[in-house]
Amino acid sequence: NAGVTQTPKFRVLKTGQSMTLLCAQDMNHEYMYWYRQDPGMGLRLIHYSVGEGTTAKGEVPDGYNVSRLKKQNFLLGLESAAPSQTSVYFCASSPTGNSNQPQHFGDGTRLSIL
Amino acid sequence: SQQGEEDPQALSIQEGENATMNCSYKTSINNLQWYRQNSGRGLVHLILIRSNEREKHSGRLRVTLDTSKKSSSLLITASRAADTASYFCATDVYSNSGYALNFGKGTSLLVTP
Numbered sequence: 001n002a003g004v005t006q007t008p009k010f011r012v013l014k015t016g017q018s019m020t021l022l023c024a025q026d027m028n029h030e031y032m033y034w035y036r037q038d039p040g041m042g043l044r045l046i047h048y049s050v051g052e053g054t055t056a057k058g059e060v061p062d063g064y065n066v067s068r069l070k071k072q073n074f075l076l077g078l079e080s081a082a083p084s085q086t087s088v089y090f091c092a093s094s095p096t097g098n099s100n101q102p103q104h105f106g107d108g109t110r111l112s113i114l
Numbered sequence: 115s116q117q118g119e120e121d122p123q124a125l126s127i128q129e130g131e132n133a134t135m136n137c138s139y140k141t142s143i144n145n146l147q148w149y150r151q152n153s154g155r156g157l158v159h160l161i162l163i164r165s166n167e168r169e170k171h172s173g174r175l176r177v178t179l180d181t182s183k184k185s186s187s188l189l190i191t192a193s194r195a196a197d198t199a200s201y202f203c204a205t206d207v208y209s210n211s212g213y214a215l216n217f218g219k220g221t222s223l224l225v226t227p
Binding site: 004031033035040041042043044045048050056058090092097098099100102103104105106107108 | 215
């Protein structure tokens with residue numbers, strides 16, 4: 001049982017390049033989330049999805065787009081990467097929208113923008 | 115904005131000692147969760163406490179919740195080197211779009227042999 005899998009694990013980009021981070025979960029969870037983690041800032045929610053075909057903005061959505069075309073996948077896109085987007089990105093999922101259920105996290109994607 | 119704030123930011127203890135971390139939050143909650151993050155890994159759920167609960171135990175973990183003070187504490191008893199990690203509290207946030215978690219900045223725990 002893989003849980004939540006993020007690809008790639010590491011990536012270095014140049015300013016202005018674009019890329020897509022992939023998150024896949026095999027637990028049939030409805031809710032999926034993208035966070036970024038910066039030193040001293042904890043985790044901040046970028047976007048989330050409450051089900052296939054839906055997305056919603058979190059705390060820091062600017063500069064990112066997301067898509068949830070399939071229930072098991074949640075994609076995070078950077079259209080024009082900026083150095084301020086250097087961070088560790090975590091994907092998470094939860095069974096439903098009930099807050100008495102924990103979120104399950106992947107091991108992160110470490111992204112550097114030069 | 116971040117809802118939870120952990121205290122202290124860093125904690126260093128020896129094996130066998132107890133470790134206590136505190137979390138304060140700003141608005142009403144339904145549930146509060148604690149997570150652990152080992153270096154270079156994702157977060158792992160430890161324990162959830164509901165707003166109508168005051169204390170909860172899981173193995174060597176004890177969590178308390180005081181909704182009147184909007185605070186929670188995580189106690190790890192008889193710490194081991196393997197407990198070295200960062201610990202985060204998270205509170206639920208609801209909007210028209212659904213439910214999400216607000217995480218604090220974390221407490222970094224170092225347990226030395």
